[in-house]
Amino acid sequence: MPKPLTLEQFHPSDPQKARIGQLLFYDKILSGNKNISCGTCHHHDHGGGDGLSLGIGEGGIGVGPKRSAGTGEDRIRKRIPRNAPAFWNIGHKSIHTIFHDGRLSVSDIYGNGFNSPAEEWLPQGLDNITAAQALFPLTAQFEMAGNPKENQVAGAVHDRIDAAWPIIAKRVRVIPEYARLFEAAFDEVQTSKDINIVHIGNALGAFINAEWQSMDSPFDTYLASQTPLPQAAQRGMELFYGKANCAACHSGPLFTDQNFHALALPAFGPGRTRRFDPMARDVGRMGESDALEDAYRFRTPPLRNVALTAPYGHNGAFPTLKSMIEHHANPIASKAKWTRDMADLPSAPWLSAIDYVIQSDTREMARQNAALDIKPVALTNSEVADLETFLHSLTGKSGNARPMGRPSTVPSGLPVD
Structure with a gap:
């Protein structure tokens, strides 16, 4: 039998950073075509998943089991190959490997703390494995980036994965509300120009780690x-x-x-x-x-x-x-x-x-x-x-009532799924 879970076993999450992460999690500004967010496939209404066998990514319409594959030229070109996993207790300090095939793990092999598909091009400074994993859907063609020639993000990814992250970061930092929030939450961010993809990953990680913590079953x-x-x-x-x-x-x-x-x-x-x-x-x-x-x-x-x-x-x-x-x-x-x-x-x-x-x-x-x-x-x-x-009996009493939940609006002004 396992020992009980305690708060000390989890990575700490700064509330100000988690608030930014909550907004970014549901903000489609992070996607290539500005039409899908992290929350689209990891939604609060569906236990942190999407209720589908294989996800409907970039180009789809709607949320959860009712999400459709889209229409016309914007329709999806491929199903997501795997089921969208939920994030429950991903912030536990024992977590060292993520994704169904384990393609992201804690490691010093590339000098940035992780063995990942980005190899040495994953930036240094990511707080934990949750922050690192949050960056990869942003650059995945059929998940959030979109198809080549459709947008700058997708085009940059096809040059090299790290070429897309500065484009995404610029989209965020030119939004005044995000600039204000990042400057307040991160000591090293003095002006909006200081905001980079590491800050975005760490904000997303802070939110995911805090939001999907569960130990009250x-x-x-x-x-x-x-x-x-x-x-x-x-x-x-x-x-x-x-x-x-x-x-x-x-x-x-x-x-x-x-x-x-x-x-x-x-x-x-x-x-x-x-x-x-x-x-x-x-x-x-x-x-x-x-x-x-x-x-x-x-x-x-x-x-x-x-x-x-x-x-x-x-x-x-x-x-x-x-x-x-x-x-x-x-x-x-x-x-x-x-x-x-x-x-x-x-x-x-x-x-x-x-x-x-x-x-x-x-x-x-x-x-x-x-x-x-x-x-x-x-x-x-x-x-x-x-x-x-x-x-x-493993379902938490607060399983469907998360502490922060889904925001009604996001700073970009784009619609929230």
């Missing part, structure tokens, strides 16, 4: 005072740490070992392809490590407030906790009975030809089925239900 009460859980949840907890062996990977106070495991999830979507591997597949950790033994392995997700963040899996293949538990119990049987209507993919007829094309590649399917790190466990229907009840 019934399970937390149990850890702190041994107050019994309801009987079904208690039985589920005993299964979780016993027969079902969930804690082998979902361990520690955040319910993640931050390691990578292959679960043989049903494959669909455009895949996270590499330049030399243009198949519509997702090889998971191997895409970052280039190690064959990492093929189809994905980072263990934390489980606090997991009941608020459906659908589940790195590609959102399973719509309910029950279906995800059943897959863990018997992956091959679960995959055999999985149907396409279980994936929540907003209609995009121009992309339908590739949505499930990978499933027609029998050799690739055999490789994915063979890469399996969990052994089947025989669970009864009532045991599955008890496990689901226990996972609900």
